[in-house]
Ligand SMILES: Nc1ncnc2c1ncn2[C@@H]1O[C@H](COP(=O)(O)OP(=O)(O)O)[C@@H](O)[C@H]1O
């Protein structure tokens with residue numbers, strides 16, 4: 001189980017979702033749990049950015065599932081909102097299985113419903129009134145390797161509550177590496193000290 005740093009606003013939730021999205025590959029299943037307005041669709045927007053699929057990711061009112069093609073040669077994103085689904089039978093009726101091996105599937109309101117779509121997966125539970133936290137639990141062999149466990153751990157909160165820059169890495173445009181972010185963070189401290 002991994003608990004995210006405090007996700008202070010929608011942008012923070014999206015940024016954390018991007019990091020999660022970059023870890024995902026074809027065949028992965030992610031179940032999003034949390035009440036109305038918890039941030040499931042917001043998180044999916046971040047996952048979509050991390051995956052590199054075409055948006056926009058919206059909260060579907062009538063549509064239960066949407067397929068977002070990749071713009072980066074990766075897997076498509078199948079985004080399901082199961083809120084109005086009556087049960088697993090209806091989920092099966094959507095005929096999702098067809099592409100799931102080649103897709104990353106994200107199911108809002110999928111708890112107790114979508115687990116059987118794959119033999120392994122992640123459940124992300126969003127909680128909190130204003131600041132959200134995301135708790136990730138994993139099941140199945142896909143996430144049991146040391147490498148996957150380490151990746152999941154990288155999504156977690158650190159003692160100082162900061163994101164792990166080496167994992168977070170919005171790639172620094174100038175340096176072309178993720179080290180820029182860490183350097184910038186250190187640099188900011190140095191500059192403040194120098195100015196005092
Ligand atoms: N920390 C936060 N994380 C995510 N969303 C937030 C946060 N703070 C405020 N919000 C707002 O809460 C709403 C979440 O909506 P949405 O993502 O559609 O939720 P859900 O899909 O779970 O019903 C959005 O309007 C978003 O801007």
Ligand SMILES: [Mg+2]
Nearest residue numbers: 040041059108
């Ligand atoms: Mg939603």
